[in-house]
Amino acid sequence: MAKAKDKIEEFIxxxxxxxxxxxxxxxxxNLLKKSAEKTLLENKETKVPHMAFIPYDKSKAKIPDGLxxxxxxxxxxxxxxxxxxxxxxxxxxxxxxxIGQMLLVNIFQHxxxxxxxxxxxxxxxxxxxxxxIDFFGDIRFLRQAIIxxxxxxxxxxxxxxxxxxxxxxxxxxxxxxxxxxxxxYIITELRKDCELLINKST
Numbered sequence: 001m002a003k004a005k006d007k008i009e010e011f012i013x014x015x016x017x018x019x020x021x022x023x024x025x026x027x028x029x030n031l032l033k034k035s036a037e038k039t040l041l042e043n044k045e046t047k048v049p050h051m052a053f054i055p056y057d058k059s060k061a062k063i064p065d066g067l068x069x070x071x072x073x074x075x076x077x078x079x080x081x082x083x084x085x086x087x088x089x090x091x092x093x094x095x096x097x098x099i100g101q102m103l104l105v106n107i108f109q110h111x112x113x114x115x116x117x118x119x120x121x122x123x124x125x126x127x128x129x130x131x132x133i134d135f136f137g138d139i140r141f142l143r144q145a146i147i148x149x150x151x152x153x154x155x156x157x158x159x160x161x162x163x164x165x166x167x168x169x170x171x172x173x174x175x176x177x178x179x180x181x182x183x184x185y186i187i188t189e190l191r192k193d194c195e196l197l198i199n200k201s202t
Contacts, residue, residue, distance in 0.1 A: 004122035008194045011115040015186050018103050022179060025099045029089040036086035092175040100174030101146050104182070108139045123197060133193050135185060138163040145172055 080088075088094050120131040141156040142163065153166040162185070166172055 004119050004194070007115060007118045007122060008191065011111065011119075012186060012190065014110055014115075015107055015183075018106055019179070019183050022099055022103050026096060026176065029095050033086050033089035036080075036082045036089070039082040040086065092173065092177075096176060097173045100176075100179050101151065101172070103179060104139060104174060105143050105146060107182070107186075108136065108143045111136055112140070119194070131197070133190070133197075134161040135163070135190065135193065137161070139182075142166075142172060 090096075116131055116136075117128040120128040123131065125131055138160040141154070141160060144156065145152060145154050145166075151172050153168055153170045153172055155168045157164075157166050157168055157170075163178075163181075165178060
């Protein structure tokens, strides 16, 4: 059973890496929002060029060999209206939702395609589907709606036991608060859920 605990801790460690990427992303969103707000406040151009690794000053852009400056900027530089850029990067707006959905999908993929089987084997279960945790059942329903139903909640949302956030036909907007709940659950409650399964197996 010690190996089962090790695999659980390894999965939590992997998820912590995902949460770190999420936090880095929303920090970047905040910087973009501040850039847009500064542009609006100073009443300069209403459009904001943005992509952190490409300076707006063409003379300072590091262009790959064989590619002209204008071609490079036209292909890789994004220009957005300042007010749109500000709104897209508001807390829990479109960018927060996108990165939150991708985090949720990645957590489930790693659980279902690797760690569920490994932990089930260590617990002596016949197959990975015998390892049932309500939390991941809920995430599976959310993932299916995000990937296969254009981000619209399906009727399966009514089956959720823990993540009771959305009703049938509602748009699935994964907020910062949702992600913090998922983070705290994985770090604390997941261990408890797995401990119960380990105790049943001994």
